[in-house]
Amino acid sequence: WAVTRxxxxxxxxxxxxxFTLRDDIYVRYQSFERPQDLEKELQKACPYKVDIGAVYSxxxxxxxxxxxxxxxxxxxxxxxxxxxxxxDDVRGxxxxxxxxxxCWTLMTIAIRxxxxxxxxxxxxxxxxxxxxxxxxxxCWVCDDTVRKWSSSLRSSIVDYLSLVKGGAxxxxxxxxxxxxxxxISKSLxxxxxxxxxxxxxxxDILGCRESWDKVLALVPExxxxxxxxxLSLRLGEGLAAxxxxxxxSSKKLPSYTEQExxxxxxxxxxxxxxxxxxxxxxxxxxxxxxKTGRISVPIDIQRLEQFDPFAVxxxxxxxxxxxxxxxxxxxxENEEDPESRRRVRDxxxxxxxxxxxxxxxxxxxMERARRGELLRRSDLQGDF
Amino acid sequence: xxxxxxxxxxxxxxxGTDEYKSxxxxxxxxxxxxxxxxxxxxxxxRRKDHISHFILRLAYCQSEDLRRWFIQQEMDLFRYRxxxxxxxxxxxxxxxxxxxYEPISKDVKKRLKDELFMSTPGLSAEKVEEQSFYKxxxxxxxxxxxxxxxxxxxxxxxxxxxxxxxxxLNNYRTKLSKALAVAAVIGKxxxxxxxxxxxxxxxxxxxxxxxxxxxxxxxxxxSLTARSLPAVQSDERLQPLLNHLSHxxxxxxxxxxxxxxxxxxxxxxxxxxxxxxxxMRQLHKALRENHHLRHGGRMQYGLFLKGIGLTLEQAxxxxxxxxxxxxxxxxKFDKGYAYSIRHNYGKEGKRTDxxxxxxxxxxxxxxxxxxxxxxxxxxxxxxxxxxxKLQSYKISSTGISQILELVKGMHYQxxxxxxxxxxxxxxxxxxxxxxxxxxxxxxxxxxxxxxELKKEMSHPGSSQLKPTSQESINSSSATTTSNNEADTELExxxxxxxxx
Numbered sequence: 001w002a003v004t005r006x007x008x009x010x011x012x013x014x015x016x017x018x019f020t021l022r023d024d025i026y027v028r029y030q031s032f033e034r035p036q037d038l039e040k041e042l043q044k045a046c047p048y049k050v051d052i053g054a055v056y057s058x059x060x061x062x063x064x065x066x067x068x069x070x071x072x073x074x075x076x077x078x079x080x081x082x083x084x085x086x087x088d089d090v091r092g093x094x095x096x097x098x099x100x101x102x103c104w105t106l107m108t109i110a111i112r113x114x115x116x117x118x119x120x121x122x123x124x125x126x127x128x129x130x131x132x133x134x135x136x137x138x139c140w141v142c143d144d145t146v147r148k149w150s151s152s153l154r155s156s157i158v159d160y161l162s163l164v165k166g167g168a169x170x171x172x173x174x175x176x177x178x179x180x181x182x183x184i185s186k187s188l189x190x191x192x193x194x195x196x197x198x199x200x201x202x203x204d205i206l207g208c209r210e211s212w213d214k215v216l217a218l219v220p221e222x223x224x225x226x227x228x229x230x231l232s233l234r235l236g237e238g239l240a241a242x243x244x245x246x247x248x249s250s251k252k253l254p255s256y257t258e259q260e261x262x263x264x265x266x267x268x269x270x271x272x273x274x275x276x277x278x279x280x281x282x283x284x285x286x287x288x289x290x291k292t293g294r295i296s297v298p299i300d301i302q303r304l305e306q307f308d309p310f311a312v313x314x315x316x317x318x319x320x321x322x323x324x325x326x327x328x329x330x331x332x333e334n335e336e337d338p339e340s341r342r343r344v345r346d347x348x349x350x351x352x353x354x355x356x357x358x359x360x361x362x363x364x365x366m367e368r369a370r371r372g373e374l375l376r377r378s379d380l381q382g383d384f
Numbered sequence: 385x386x387x388x389x390x391x392x393x394x395x396x397x398x399x400g401t402d403e404y405k406s407x408x409x410x411x412x413x414x415x416x417x418x419x420x421x422x423x424x425x426x427x428x429x430r431r432k433d434h435i436s437h438f439i440l441r442l443a444y445c446q447s448e449d450l451r452r453w454f455i456q457q458e459m460d461l462f463r464y465r466x467x468x469x470x471x472x473x474x475x476x477x478x479x480x481x482x483x484x485y486e487p488i489s490k491d492v493k494k495r496l497k498d499e500l501f502m503s504t505p506g507l508s509a510e511k512v513e514e515q516s517f518y519k520x521x522x523x524x525x526x527x528x529x530x531x532x533x534x535x536x537x538x539x540x541x542x543x544x545x546x547x548x549x550x551x552x553l554n555n556y557r558t559k560l561s562k563a564l565a566v567a568a569v570i571g572k573x574x575x576x577x578x579x580x581x582x583x584x585x586x587x588x589x590x591x592x593x594x595x596x597x598x599x600x601x602x603x604x605x606x607s608l609t610a611r612s613l614p615a616v617q618s619d620e621r622l623q624p625l626l627n628h629l630s631h632x633x634x635x636x637x638x639x640x641x642x643x644x645x646x647x648x649x650x651x652x653x654x655x656x657x658x659x660x661x662x663x664m665r666q667l668h669k670a671l672r673e674n675h676h677l678r679h680g681g682r683m684q685y686g687l688f689l690k691g692i693g694l695t696l697e698q699a700x701x702x703x704x705x706x707x708x709x710x711x712x713x714x715x716k717f718d719k720g721y722a723y724s725i726r727h728n729y730g731k732e733g734k735r736t737d738x739x740x741x742x743x744x745x746x747x748x749x750x751x752x753x754x755x756x757x758x759x760x761x762x763x764x765x766x767x768x769x770x771x772x773k774l775q776s777y778k779i780s781s782t783g784i785s786q787i788l789e790l791v792k793g794m795h796y797q798x799x800x801x802x803x804x805x806x807x808x809x810x811x812x813x814x815x816x817x818x819x820x821x822x823x824x825x826x827x828x829x830x831x832x833x834x835x836e837l838k839k840e841m842s843h844p845g846s847s848q849l850k851p852t853s854q855e856s857i858n859s860s861s862a863t864t865t866s867n868n869e870a871d872t873e874l875e876x877x878x879x880x881x882x883x884x
Contacts, residue, residue: 122522123539145539153523156530181532182499 014074016053016060018281019045020290028053028281029060048290051281055147073279075148078141078157081274081282082110085135089168090265092203092211097291099135099309105198107137108304110268113187114139115301117161121183122146126366128359129299131309133289137299138282142366144373155276163187163267172218174263176256188259191266199265218261285359288315297355298362313351321350441560441567451564458560459553466549478548485551487516488542496535496542503535504544515545524551647693649702655692659827661820662761662803663746664688666773670757675710680750680758682721684741686728691740691821696729742819743797762787762796779806 017030017038032038042050054076056063063071084103088095091103111129118124118141126142149157163184166173176184199205206212274280287296293314299307313321441454466477478485493500493512501512525541527550528534535542543551647655656668667685671677677685682703689699700722707717726732743760752759761770767788774784783806790799801813804823808830817823 120538121536123537150523153526156526157522159530160532160536179502179505181503182535183503183532185502 011055013059014055014057016056016279016281017284018051018053019047020049020051021045021047029063031060031062048288050284050287052284053281054279076278076280078146078149078154079274079280079282080114080139080141081132081136081271082107082114082138082268083132083136083271086269086271092205097135101308101310102198102202104309105194105202106266108307109191109194109198109266111137111139111299111301111304112190113268114161114270116186116190117183120186121160122157125369126362128285128362129301130285130296131294131299131307131312132283133287133294133296133312134292138285138296140282140285151276151278154278155272158270158272158275161268161270162272163263164269172260172264174260174267176260176263180256184263187267188263191262195262195266199262203265205265215261218264219257220255286355295352295355297352298358300354300358312355318350318352441564451561451568454564455557455560459557462556463549463553466552478552485518485520485543487518493517496537499535500542500544503533504547505533507544507546511546512544517542517544518548518551520551524554527554647698649698652702655824658807658831659824661800661817661823662773662777663759664820664824665777666761667757671706675706675708676712678756678758680752680756682724683728684746684758686725687738687740688820688824690729690738692824696726696731699725699729740819740821743800743817746820747796760796760800762791762799767791774803777807779803 012035013031013033015031016028017032018026018028019030020026030041032041053060054073057070057072057074058066084091084094084099084106085096087103087106091106093100093102115127115129118127118139124141124143124146128140128142130138130140132138160183164173204211205215274282283296285296285298288294289296293316294309294312295315295318297312437458488496497512500517501507501509504512507515520541520543522529522536522539522541525534525543528541528543528547529536534547652668653672656665660668664685667677667681670681671685686699686703689702694702703721703725704714704717707721708714712721723732728738730738746758747760747763750758752764761773765773770791771784771788774787775781779787783802787799787802787806790796790802797817800823801817804813804817804827805811808827810830813826815822815826
């Protein structure tokens with residue numbers, strides 16, 4: 001990946017990496033002339049975590065030698081971070097860093113909605129979805145044009161993709177009005193595919209008074225009919241009953257209450273700061289999560305429903321699988337290393353293999369596109 | 385001047401309403417600037433428009449604040465002019481500025497008909513059928529994307545014709561911002577005497593350049609621009625003008641001698657309540673209470689008094705009598721303070737006849753610190769204190785909230801205009817306020833019944849005060865002969881603006 005990106009001279013050398021070392025020591029502005037140098041340093045320093053940052057105007061390791069203002073971030077992949085913790089107000093099974101198979105559906109929904117928007121609305125071709133290792137997913141968008149997007153454009157895109165607004169003191173976080181933008185209606189259709197199974201059955205949002213009160217809190221007052229007719233909600237028919245309430249409302253206002261509730265429970269919640277900044281650093285795919293030991297593996301979106309975060313290999317399980325004991329615990333393994341073929345074969349023997357395969361496909365696609373682009377350009381220029 | 389009017393009107397009337405439009409047209413007509421998209425006729429008006437724009441670019445590029453103000457007004461003016469364009473002219477314009485966006489084909493539009501309708505509020509289904517939709521790359525359509533008021537389709541925003549103004553404004557804003565950044569660097573270049581940029585780039589320039597680069601400038605543009613700005617390269621004439629232009633007040637400078645001697649010292653207390661702008665009222669009150677004013681206050685108030693007609697002898701008596709009641713004895717006054725009063729009147733030192741400060745100058749320069757009473761209360765006073773002061777001046781509470789709103793929006797001169805309206809009990813001040821002495825003169829006129837009030841400005845009472853570029857430059861070069869170098873430079877520029 002890093003090598004295929006090495007189109008221009010020195011591109012790799014101007015990429016920032018950061019390491020988290022023992023005792024939580026964090027070092028930024030690491031840069032390397034060649035991928036081999038990065039690998040050597042990784043083996044030497046054994047960082048717990050490796051983050052990838054932007055490609056700058058100059059080698060990051062020399063940024064102190066430059067006049068202020070001269071060292072600028074020039075390019076970076078567009079990244080997204082969806083964190084389960086941000087959904088705590090709407091999931092009942094877990095909270096904060098915990099996840100379970102019931103609430104993992106939220107990530108599935110998030111990936112489907114965001115990926116559709118990336119491809120169909122924003123015209124993205126090369127994107128990699130990665131399990132963060134604990135409680136969320138990341139997305140790396142690597143198209144050449146997207147890497148050059150300004151910070152303000154990224155910010156506008158984040159706004160475009162955001163529907164759930166408000167913090168702890170906002171009860172109702174989604175408001176829809178006419179006309180409903182196709183982005184919203186298409187996202188809704190995706191949510192509807194999952195909603196009954198996820199929310200009504202899995203999360204049981206109408207199963208007890210405490211839960212359904214939370215739902216009813218999202219229904220505007222003029223729609224709730226007085227009396228108990230609305231409050232006797234039965235499982236499975238629950239939301240339909242709320243829907244009936246809203247459509248039989250005496251006021252002729254077009255009401256999107258049903259949709260607003262569904263979106264508040266399921267629509268993806270992005271961490272905007274991760275996506276907006278050109279110089280933001282994000283955990284590298286295939287790094288080890290310090291708290292769970294799980295590897296941040298790429299997710300095969302063709303088999304999204306089958307992805308199980310609990311089946312992702314941990315570093316210890318990998319080590320067990322490897323016969324060789326030459327790596328210490330929590331050492332980061334660099335699968336991009338082309339030199340040590342033995343290593344690569346080892347990976348293929350472990351349960352990391354399918355994930356590596358996903359990654360390789362992704363890189364191959366990018367390579368192919370790049371070759372095609374080069375050909376096109378040289379045709380235009382008449383080069384041979 | 386055009387831009388100041390644009391700003392004024394932008395605050396008074398909701399932008400885009402018919403009232404705004406007709407007022408703007410009226411004002412532009414008065415200044416003989418193009419108010420409609422003109423075809424080839426009226427070349428002169430367009431030329432003047434062009435030139436004044438570029439001169440303002442040079443003048444307003446130096447600080448972030450100035451740049452922001454300039455860009456904001458230019459945007460508003462552009463939006464107004466663009467919306468007046470007919471459709472074929474819009475097409476021509478797009479081609480002219482090289483914003484070659486393609487419209488989507490009929491087939492594509494048909495396929496996306498419903499989605500287009502649902503993504504563009506304000507467009508009926510019929511309009512969707514009629515209007516062209518243009519394929520805009522994402523980075524050019526950020527404003528629309530951010531609020532989800534446009535359809536996105538595989539990396540492009542499909543913008544209807546009627547929203548194109550937003551796209552173009554974005555484009556213009558970016559270009560103008562870059563150009564101003566470049567101009568700022570060139571300005572610095574010339575100020576330090578380094579004119580040759582065609583060769584290597586000196587290291588000191590690199591330092592400033594990274595700032596400009598943050599705005600998207602680049603070195604090749606810099607050298608190109610340097611070569612194509614012959615006006616700037618002929619330096620001395622234009623530089624001082626530019627330095628002063630953005631802070632300059634264009635209008636009568638009130639150092640005119642014609643009204644001297646008409647005020648008597650006994651009247652001053654009463655006048656301070658009736659006809660002083662709030663800044664001078666505050667200074668006068670502080671002087672009476674403390675029997676003293678610090679340097680900033682003495683300058684601002686002293687020159688104001690000169691402007692309203694106090695003679696040197698009167699001024700000396702005025703200040704002396706007040707200071708003596710404080711801690712200063714007569715001798716000390718004569719030795720220390722008298723000199724500087726005489727200096728103000730041009731009787732000492734280099735004998736420059738100083739002009740009273742305009743509002744711009746008071747607002748922008750020399751902010752007051754603890755123990756000072758000068759400056760502009762709307763700008764420099766804490767809103768709570770300002771409120772109390774206005775209450776003590778018996779301004780109505782609705783009036784006070786109106787004033788505070790304007791202050792919040794940083795429209796200090798408009799706040800003062802409101803103050804005028806409230807203290808003189810008129811609906812509309814009738815002129816844009818730029819100078820404390822102007823306030824005084826107008827107030828006196830009003831109180832002595834010399835002018836029509838509530839109705840909107842008609843020429844007779846105001847033509848001498850409504851500063852039109854040519855008149856003002858003529859008058860200022862006439863009255864302030866040796867005031868400062870800028871004025872002599874102004875004469876050279878007369879030809880640009882003089883109408884036949």
